[in-house]
Amino acid sequence: MTGLDALLADVGRAFPALRLLTDPTDREGYRHDETAYMEAGLPGAVALPGSTEEVSTLLRLASTHRVAVVPRGAGTGLSGGAAGIEGALTIVLTRMNRILEIDPDNLCVVTQPGVINAELKDAVARHGLFYPPDPASYESCSIGGNLGTNAGGLCCVKYGQTRDWVLGLEVVLADGTVIRTGGRTVKDTAGYSLTHLFVGSQGTLGVITEATLRLRPLPGPRATMLAFFGSLAAAGHAVAALTRAGLVPVTLELLDHETILAVDDAHQLGLDRAAAAMLLVESDAPGTAAAAELDAAEAAILAAGGTSIVRAQDAQEADWLRQARRLALRALERQGTVRMEDVGVPRARVPDLLAAIERIAAAHGVRCATFGHAGDGNLHPNLVFDRDDPDAARLTHVVRDEIFRAALDLGGTVTAEHGIGAARREWLPIQKGEGAVAAMRAIKGALDPLGILNPGRVL
Ligand SMILES: Cc1cc2nc3c(=O)[nH]c(=O)nc-3n(C[C@H](O)[C@H](O)[C@H](O)COP(=O)(O)OP(=O)(O)OC[C@H]3O[C@@H](n4cnc5c(N)ncnc54)[C@H](O)[C@@H]3O)c2cc1C
Structure with a gap:
């Protein structure tokens, strides 16, 4: 047996x-x-x-x-x-899919891990409350997976990642012990922050069975705009210009030419197909401040070389413009096998990262479509191969390693929101250093001495 x-x-x-x-x-x-x-x-x-x-x-x-x-x-x-x-x-964990309590008095929600992100958002919105983290996959990914990966998404530029919205967890450790790491208090400095340790640990330290998540009052409707550019560099400079101008839009997403074409081919959204790049900018500032924030963004974008601007006239049109970004990965997948990466750099280095990605892909003759959360300095270069390309795996490795190196040279990271997982393990010591990885191993050894939890992932 x-x-x-x-x-x-x-x-x-x-x-x-x-x-x-x-x-x-x-x-x-x-x-x-x-x-x-x-x-x-x-x-x-x-x-x-x-x-x-x-x-x-x-x-x-x-x-x-x-x-x-x-x-x-x-x-x-x-x-x-x-x-x-x-x-x-x-x-x-998908069967553990109950929202246990929505607590408006303490601006929090207690939930099981199998609840789908969009369902949690909808449920709290019915109480006038808002759970910000929204990965582009929000209609299909679970809160447990979001906690496991410290998921990001389309509004981190203003609201941060999943980790910023967690007050406490119930976690089952490798030996079956059940612990609680926090509760409904907003401030808690008792002992080490185990909550923050488990979030993003990708199932290697424990299994999350319940979470208490922070909420905030539901903002008003968003003001939404698309800006098109004649060059990728101009779009990169516009991102840096918005940050420099002190603007904090809720969404600041970039799509390059390849991605614009793929999305428009798949969904006929009427995007500017000649544009080299596009930014999706949204504001959820209260009342007229939203339009004012977009006015300021428009001025910075035009000064940085933006060629045209489209503003949504109503919520339905805003949703339609937003789809352009949310559909990006699926649209590219219609065209071949897609290997998506997830590099991040300090925001001011976005133009340099874009240039490096373009240069590296061109040098290897690989088709690369880049989109992502430019306002966070987080880009997803997607290498697109014919489905039967025998060289895809080798080329992916070579191109991806060069992109990782470029991101690190710019002071960045090999993964901003998807996690090391099984895909990027060899880069962890290169990015963090052997000392930091040894500290991680010590934590892993203490919590999972037999090494049964997700072995070979992260470390
Ligand atoms: C079209 C598309 C768009 C995406 N957009 C984004 C985006 O904008 N931002 C982003 O960050 N990600 C994005 N992702 C990636 C993905 O959706 C996220 O990483 C998401 O958080 C994964 O959730 P899941 O429920 O599918 O988790 P899974 O894929 O099932 O698991 C993810 C990790 O979490 C661990 N885990 C899962 N549940 C638990 C638990 N209860 N306790 C402990 N560990 C657990 C797993 O072991 C695994 O390591 C996208 C994916 C797709 C396909």
Whole structure:
């Protein structure tokens, strides 16, 4: 009997009703996350627990039988963090999908991890409240996955990443122990900030089974505009100019020429197909301040070389313009295999990063479409290959490594929001240094001494 068989037998005795998938066809659906081009293992079994108690028992038994565990949310991750490990137990949290309490008096919400980001946003909005983190995948990704990756999105420039909105967590440790890291207090300096440690740890330190998230009052309708440019450099300079002008729009997103064409081909949005780049700028400032913020942004953009501006006339048109950005990845995927990267630099270096990406892709003759959260200094260069290109994997490695090096040389990071996962591990010591990685290993060793939680991811 393997360790996994023994674990499944024990689980069956403890929780006969627990949802367990053991059929190979069912398990196959949990092999990959959104990095389908990466190699991944077939999970030995997939558990879909419905309570913290079940998660705790699963982890306790996994420790007893030395079985590796992969925590998983909706599987939309872009770093291979939730991809299967051959013979391991994948624990999928999507059935733990209840919002437990919306607390307007304390501006917070208590939720299980399987709730979809958009559903949480809608639920709190009905109370006049706002949960800002909004990855472009917000209609399909889970709060647990957002916490696991410290997800970013389209409004970090004003509101920060997922980590900035977490007050406390319930976490199941590798041996099954359940801990709480915080609660509803806005300020809490008792001991180390375990909350911030678990957020972004990609399922390597514990399984998050509940979260208390900060909220704020729902802002009014957004003012939305698109700005087009004759060169990518001008768009980069406009991003820097907006920051220099002290503007903090809620959204400041960039799409390059390749991405504009792909989105327009797929969805006929009527974008300026001749433009070399486009910025999506939005303000959620109260009342007339939103229009005033866009007026100031427009002036800075035109001074930086913007060629034309389109402003949304109403909420429906704003939503339509916003779609141009949200649909970018799927539009590119219609054209071939896409390898998406996630580099970040200090905001003022965005023009340099754009130039480096263009230069590197051209030098290798690789088609690269870049879009991303330019206002955060976070760009997604997407390498687009023919589906049957035999050289795609090799070229991806070469181009991506050069882009990573360029980002680091500009004082940046190899991943701003998708995480190291399985995809970028070798770059962690290069970016952070051996000392920092040794400190991370010490933390991992203390919390997961048997190394059962998502082994081979991050570290
Ligand atoms: C079209 C598209 C657009 C995207 N846009 C963005 C974007 O704008 N910004 C952004 O940041 N990301 C984006 N992503 C990436 C992805 O959606 C996010 O990383 C998201 O946070 C993953 O959530 P998930 O529920 O799918 O998690 P999964 O992919 O299932 O898991 C992600 C990681 O979290 C861990 N994890 C999951 N649940 C738990 C838990 N309960 N406890 C502990 N660890 C857990 C997993 O082990 C894994 O390492 C995009 C993806 C797609 C496909």
